Amino acid sequence: MLIGTAGHIDHGKTTLVRALTGVDTDRLPEEKQRGITIELGYAYAPLADGQVLAFIDVPGHERFVPTMLMGAAGIDYALLVVAADDGVMPQTREHLAILHLLGVGRGAVALTKCDRVPAARVAEVAAEVGGLLAPTRLAGSPVFAVSAASGEGVPALSAHLEAVAKAEPQVVPAGGFRLVVDRRFAIAGAGTIVTGSVHAGTVRIGDRLLLARPSGFSREVRVRGLHVNSRRAEAGGPGSRCAVNLAGIDYGDIERGDWLLAPALACATDRLDLRLHLLPEAGRRLGQWAGVTLHHAGGHAMARLALLDGALEAGGLAPGASGLVQAVLDRPVFACHGDRVVIRDAAGRETLGGGRVLDPFPSARHRRRPERLALLAALEDADPAARLAALLEAAPAGLDADEVAAAHNLPGDGWRALLPAGAVALPRPANRLLGAAAWARLGDAILARLAAHHADFADEPGVERERLRRMCAPQLPSPAFQARLEALLADGLIGRAGSAWHLPAHTAELGAADRARADELIARLAAGGFDPPWVRDLAAACALAEADVRSLLRRLAMRGEVFQVVRDLFYARGNVAEMQAIAAGLAAGDDRRIRAADFRDRIGGGRKRAIQILEFFDRVGYTRRVGEGQRRAHVLRGEPPVPADEMPA
Structure with a gap:
C-alpha cells in the first residue's frame, strides 16, 4: 500500500x-x-x-x-x-x-x-x-x-x-505498464536506475519497455532488475514503488517526469477533453479560453480552457461548479482516459480545481456539437465496454485501434473482449474498429453510389477504389475502405473488373461471335502500342459498322479488357499497364511529379496524346493534376487502372 x-x-x-x-x-x-x-x-x-x-x-x-x-x-x-x-x-x-x-x-x-x-x-x-x-x-x-x-x-x-x-484487496493489474520517473541515478555494476510509483499495469524482469518523453524523445529499454517497495522482486504492479534497473540507456539521458511505459501507450497529445470541477473557494469564474496551469502525473503545462457545455452561456465556470472543457496545452503529455489532473492559476499560486480525462485525443473541430457532448457524457461511464460501444456508435468512420488502445490503456488485444456484438475489427494495415451500424451503413453507401454511377455512366466499367472512397467515405482510411470492398466482393454484392468496382449486374457477357470479333479488335489495339487505331480505323480494317465496333469496345471496357481514354480511342489492357509503369517511373523522380513533356518523350507521339492519357489517369484516380500553366503536372494518387501485379517489371 x-x-x-x-x-x-x-x-x-x-x-x-x-x-x-x-x-x-x-x-x-x-x-x-x-x-x-x-x-x-x-x-x-x-x-x-x-x-x-x-x-x-x-x-x-x-x-x-x-x-x-x-x-x-x-x-x-x-x-x-x-x-x-x-x-x-x-x-x-x-x-x-x-x-x-x-x-x-x-x-x-x-x-x-x-x-x-x-x-x-x-x-x-x-x-x-x-x-x-x-x-x-x-x-x-x-x-x-x-x-x-x-x-x-x-x-x-x-x-x-x-x-x-x-x-487491502489484492489489486488485479490492468492495462499496459505506466510509471513516471521521479528519480534517476546509476549504480556501479548495475547501471541505470529509475524510480517511480506504478500507475497501471505490471513490470517484470526481462520486459521491453519505452523510456519516453512527450516532446519526442524515446528509447527502447530492457528491464534487467527490479526492486519493489525497497525489496528485490520479479514483478511490480499498481500501488507500489519500483526501482527499475534498465539496459539500453544512460541515466544522464533521462529527465524527471519521463515515462517508462508499454510502447503502445507512447502517444502524445496536446489536447484533453475533461470533466472539470472548480473548488468552492476558487477565487474567480473561469471564462472561455482562460489561462491555467494543468498538472498531470508527469508534470505540468500551461493550458487554455475551451468551455464545451452550458458554462459558456452562463458566463464561465463558477466556483463550486463542474463542466466539460477542452484543455489546449502548450506542450504535449502522455495521458489516458481516467487520469486525474489539477488546475491551478496561470501563475501557479492557487489551486482552482481538477478533474478527469475523458478523451485524450479530441478533435479541435465541432467540439461543442450536441452529439459530441453526448459522447463525452458516455465517456464518464466507469464500464470500459460501455465506453467503447459509445465511441463506436459515434464514429461513422470507425476508430483507429492503436488510438483506442492508447486512450483507454488497452494495449495489445485488450479491446477485443470489450467489442459490442456485431462490431468489426479490421486487421493491419487497416487496424480499425467499426460498429455494426457503421459497417452496414458503409456497405449501403457503396452499393448506392455504384448504382448511381452505373445509371449516369452506363458505358464505364465501374469506379476505381480511391475515387469511390472519396464519393462514399472520404474520412475513412484507404485500407479500411479496401477491406469493406473485399467483404462485399466475398458476399457477391459487388464485382471487380481490373481496378473498377461495379455491381454484379453491370457487366457484359459475350457470345461466341462477339468474342471472336473482340479478340480481333484487342489484337489490333495491342499492336498499335501507345498510338492505337481509332474506332473508325478499326471498323474499316475489320469490315464492321462503326456503331457496332464502338458498342463492342464499350462492353469490353465494362469487362476491364480495354480502357477508353477519350471518345472513340481505346487502349488494350497490356498497353495501359505499360503506360502506368512509365508514369510511376517518372513519379519516382526527385520532385515526384509527372510532366506531359516527359511522358510524351517516353511514349512517343504528340503532347496532345500525352495529356489525354494523363487526364485519363486523373479520371480513374491513379494520378491527380497539380499546378497550372508551366507548372502543370501530375502526381500519383491511388490505385492504378491495371493492378500492380500485372504491370511489366
Missing part, C-alpha cells in the same frame, strides 16, 4: 514518517540545513506478514506544490498531518483540496506535536479538522493524536495503517 503525507510546512510530516519507519526521508544537504522537505522522500516499513508499507513524504511549502502533486498522483492512502499548536493552515487546506481532486478517498489524520499543547487544544483542532474534511472524499477519516518526539500515539497510528494494509 502506498501512503502519501500531506500538510502544511513544519507540521512534522518528515518527523512522523521517521517515527513510523525509522527512515529520514530528507536526504539533500539543503533539506538538512533548512529543516524543510524540498524533494519527494520515500520510506518503507516491513510488516510481519511480509507486506511493506511504502511512504511518500511530500514538501509542505507552497513553492513546492508541483512537487507535492507529482508525489500525490497514484497514492492509495493519504496521511494528512496537522500540528496541534498551529491547527489548520493554508497548505493544509490546499493539500486536502488536491487529494480530493485527485480522487484519494481513503486516509487518516495525524495531529502532531500534541505534547506541546493541552488536551483541550487537541480536541479543538480535531473538531476543526473534522469540519474541514466533511465536504471532501476524506470525510470521516480517523484522527490520531501523536507526538513523534515522545512516541505518544505513534503505535496506535502504526497499528491502524498496518490493519488497513492487511485488509
